[in-house]
Amino acid sequence: MPADFSAGARLELRITPSDVGKRVSVRQLAEVTDGRPTFTDTVGVLASWDEGVVYITRRSGETVRIPESALVAGKVVPPAPVRRATAVPDVTDGEMEEIASRAWPATETARLGGWTLRFAGGFTRRANSVLVGGDPGLPPDEALAEVVRWYGERGAPPCLQVPDSSPYAAHAAARGWTREADTLIRTAPLAPLTLLPEGTADPVTLSRTPDDDWLAAYHRTGDLAEAALRVVTGGPSVWFATMPGAIGRAVVDGPWALFGAVEVIPSHRRRGLATAVMGALARRAAQEGATAAYLQVEADNAGARSLYDRLGFTDHHGYHYRRPAA
Known part of the structure; x- marks a missing residue:
């Protein structure tokens, strides 16, 4: 340099x-x-x-x-010039999953060949499941048995996160592992998101750590506040957005920016707060050199998918979770 x-x-x-x-x-x-x-x-x-x-x-x-x-x-020094690239990098399903996993890191991980076993004290399914990638280095039945053993040692139920395109999805299904929570990874060029209007008199505050207002608005922690804090603050370059009635989170990782935890309280919906939060986070991510955005949304969340359609997001691939039959 x-x-x-x-x-x-x-x-x-x-x-x-x-x-x-x-x-x-x-x-x-x-x-x-x-x-x-x-x-x-x-x-x-x-x-x-x-x-x-x-x-x-x-x-x-x-x-x-x-x-x-x-x-x-x-x-x-001044912020880096915003790059107006309109093409999203061409990455495989597996590469996209690895990028997303870095943005929501478990507190404990172990490798099983091309699989990553993840545990975070029970906070979120994603951080407490096996990211199924390539060859686990064992015959599939033995790999599933190792997954059950590893999570059993931690007092946690075994769970797989499987790209829909993975051959291991069919194998797990044949062994009685049931499917749940179909999810889409969606991508978009970042530059158009930097132009989203603020649309509100209340400013969006960005910080490196979530403040009390952010944590109060994020309703998924339950009794796992300590584990949740370790997960949500993890990642290559993490930003938290807070404004009256809405929050959001972004993680910058090279050309990629994850958008997540975009929450608007019911009484403040339909005021443009979600787009204001995403615009503020997008502008910060662009200053760090990101050119592409991605997010994860449950396949049956029609409202969120409609919003992201309007913002230019398209489907990259789908994944789902599998658990052994009770």
Whole structure:
């Protein structure tokens, strides 16, 4: 990456933890060889600054970890120009599932060949199911037995998240694993979403962590608040949107931006709050270099699908869950 500090300029550290969420350029000491220091530069969004460690998310989606003691210079820089790409990257169903899984990370994972076993204390089906990918490295019956054993050790019911196109869907069905919660992953170019009107006098507030208002509006935590907080704050570059009557969440991962947890309280519906939240999150994601949007919606949620149709989302693929028969 080209240096963002001109040669001979005075090096000053002009960023603090209060700049989290802003785009910054930093220089760090890489090593000292024969008494001569060498430096590296990083430009990206300051994702966090905790316990003496700085994390910066580059436009590629890579997160760089830098010890605070290694910083020799840093400054806030203007947001990256918004790229107006209209094409959504061409990815397979499996690749799309891996991207989505990073945006809703379980608190514990294990690999079983091409499958990922996920557990998050019971908070959401997605974070407590096996992401069925390629070959599990075992015959299918043995793989299913290992899934049952692994979740049994954690006192949790076994569950599979299976792309509709996966050959393992038919195998699980033949073994009596019942199908539930058909879901669609839908994608769209991000640029049109950045142009969504605010449509309300109340501003949308963006933050790196969910505040009390956001958590109060997010009604799915139940008795699992601690596990929920760990999941919803996980991901490469996470943003929370809050405004009176509505909330939302976005996760930026390279060219992709996930939109989720878009909630509008019943008394505030049909006021354009959902699109205001999505527009604010889209503009932030575009500043970080994202060019494509995606979301997950249950196949039978006609209202949400209609909204997303109007916003330009189209189906990428479907997936569903399977559980062993009782």
